[in-house]
Amino acid sequence: MPEGHTIHRLARLHQRRFRNQQVAVSSPQGRFAEEADELDGQVFTKAEAWGKHLIHHYDSGAMVHVHLGLFGRFSDVKAPMPPPVGEVRMRIEGDTHGGDLRGPTACELFTEEDLDALVSRLGPDPLRADAEPERALRRISRSTRAVGALLMDQKVIAGIGNVYRAEVLFRAGVNPMREGKALGERDFNAIWDDLVDLMALGVRKGKIITIRPEDDHGPGGPRGRPRNYVYRRRGQPCRVCGNTILGEVMEGRNLFWCPSCQPD
DNA sequence: GCCTTATGTTCAC
DNA sequence: TGAACCTAAGGCT
Numbered sequence: 001m002p003e004g005h006t007i008h009r010l011a012r013l014h015q016r017r018f019r020n021q022q023v024a025v026s027s028p029q030g031r032f033a034e035e036a037d038e039l040d041g042q043v044f045t046k047a048e049a050w051g052k053h054l055i056h057h058y059d060s061g062a063m064v065h066v067h068l069g070l071f072g073r074f075s076d077v078k079a080p081m082p083p084p085v086g087e088v089r090m091r092i093e094g095d096t097h098g099g100d101l102r103g104p105t106a107c108e109l110f111t112e113e114d115l116d117a118l119v120s121r122l123g124p125d126p127l128r129a130d131a132e133p134e135r136a137l138r139r140i141s142r143s144t145r146a147v148g149a150l151l152m153d154q155k156v157i158a159g160i161g162n163v164y165r166a167e168v169l170f171r172a173g174v175n176p177m178r179e180g181k182a183l184g185e186r187d188f189n190a191i192w193d194d195l196v197d198l199m200a201l202g203v204r205k206g207k208i209i210t211i212r213p214e215d216d217h218g219p220g221g222p223r224g225r226p227r228n229y230v231y232r233r234r235g236q237p238c239r240v241c242g243n244t245i246l247g248e249v250m251e252g253r254n255l256f257w258c259p260s261c262q263p264d
Numbered sequence: 265g266c267c268t269t270a271t272g273t274t275c276a277c
Numbered sequence: 278t279g280a281a282c283c284t285a286a287g288g289c290t
Contacts, residue, residue: 002271002272003271003272006271052271052272052273067272067273068271068272069272069273069282069283070270070271070272070273070282070283070284071270071272071282071283071284071285072272072284073284073285086284087283087284102283102284102285103282103283103284103285105272105273105274105282106273152272154272154273161271161272162270162271162272163271164271208271231271232270252278252279253272254270
């Protein structure tokens with residue numbers, strides 16, 4: 001599930017697996033072969049995440065930029081790794097573990113300038129301690145675009161995807177159609193603080209959980225441990241009020257909300 | 265087994 | 278606005 005939490009979890013895992021180790025890098029599929037040759041045998045120094053972007057650092061100063069897109073995955077298996085199966089864009093193997101990267105939107109070498117350009121076009125990331133949420137607030141409060149669209153825009157907030165977008169708006173009781181300039185500081189702060197909590201939980205658990213055990217809705221509330229309130233629940237009853245969840249496509253992405261819990 | 269769908273982004277028109 | 282990218286899971290038969 002590649003929203004920001006997945007990438008931050010991978011960055012932490014790769015730090016643990018490969019940091020300060022000489023690693024073997026290859027591209028069984030071939031599309032990253034030249035670059036992999038250059039990296040092979042270098043010392044892996046750091047992994048970090050910016051929104052949905054993963055950066056690997058090597059002691060030569062080389063960097064690899066990975067974006068999973070919709071389909072990408074990074075496996076984690078014990079060394080020695082078995083022969084690659086299928087289309088593996090990049091294989092990295094350290095002392096105890098290795099990983100195969102499949103189906104990414106991006107897997108490329110990066111320069112310092114590339115990284116600077118990437119970071120400067122991203123909004124604040126709720127999973128980073130150095131995030132400046134006021135940048136996002138400024139942008140939202142100047143915009144006539146719908147809040148539902150703004151939250152999906154990586155230039156506004158980095159790392160949110162379709163699930164967190166729908167769920168955080170539900171939890172804040174904000175209708176996704178509301179204009180950015182009408183959101184207000186109070187609702188923005190509630191959304192931001194909630195994202196910080198929910199996405200950190202997502203990193204810990206490795207999945208998106210927006211109905212926490214402590215979110216008690218009384219009798220008739222969540223049963224059988226559902227993980228989300230509205231995402232992919234069009235036509236089903238709201239877990240809080242029982243009204244029918246709505247769904248429609250906004251800017252090419254499926255959007256879900258409860259019209260009575262999120263009236264405006 | 266086959267079909268649909270998907271947590272995302274970029275580019276062409 | 279739509280297509281392309283190109284993988285895997287789930288629902289269906």
